[in-house]
Amino acid sequence: MxxxxxxxxxxxxxxxxxxxxxxxxxxxxxxxxxxxxxxxSSQNPKARITNNGSDDVDLEIFDESGTLLGAAYDVEPGTVSSWKSFSAGVIEFKISTAISVKSIVIDMGTCTGYDVTIDANNHLDTDQPIGF
Structure with missing residues (x-):
């Protein structure tokens, strides 16, 4: 008991x-x-690149008129670039390696980001922005 x-x-x-x-x-x-x-609260959009591939990769960010807004060059395999901030609007992201070039156009609003990811096969793994 x-x-x-x-x-x-x-x-x-x-x-x-x-x-x-x-x-x-x-x-x-x-x-x-x-x-x-x-x-x-109305923060500018931003982008970065994560390189999980085996080749160096470049990220260039352009506005509608073709003006370069930011870039991350020679991002080595296994590394992540810093965030690049830019004004909201229609943005072209140009992702390139020694053997390929890919362009993605996204209408980026405030408080959004684009975390570009390159997979182990050196292919673009993301094409959608994320909210912050």
């Missing part, structure tokens, strides 16, 4: 602890989502 009472106390404490923990995790998730939503 003594062990049964101790066991029921332990189970009650565990049940209470589990309930509190779930609420804290849910609240933390809600706080992170709210921070993500409010952290970007």
């Amino acid at each position: 003594k062990n049964l009472l101790n066991l029921s106390m332990v189970l009650a404490i565990l049940l209470i602890s589990a309930s509190c923990t779930n609420e804290l995790i849910e609240q933390e998730d809600m706080n992170l989502e709210a921070e993500r939503i409010t952290s970007c």
Whole structure:
């Protein structure tokens, strides 16, 4: 009987602890989502390149009139360039290696980014912007 009472106390404490923990995790998730939503307020779009391939790669960013807005040259395999910020609008991303050139045109709004990823086969793995 003594062990049964101790066991029921332990189970009650565990049940209470589990309930509190779930609420804290849910609240933390809600706080992170709210921070993500409010952290970007009309910030310029940005882009970077992740090179998971075996060749060096270049990223050039052009506006509608063909003006170079930013670039990351000779991004080595296994590395990631820094983010390049530019004005919102229709943007051409030119991704090139020694053997190929690919252009992607995206209408980039504020609070968006383009994380260009080159896969292990030296192919472009992404062509959609992400929100910040």
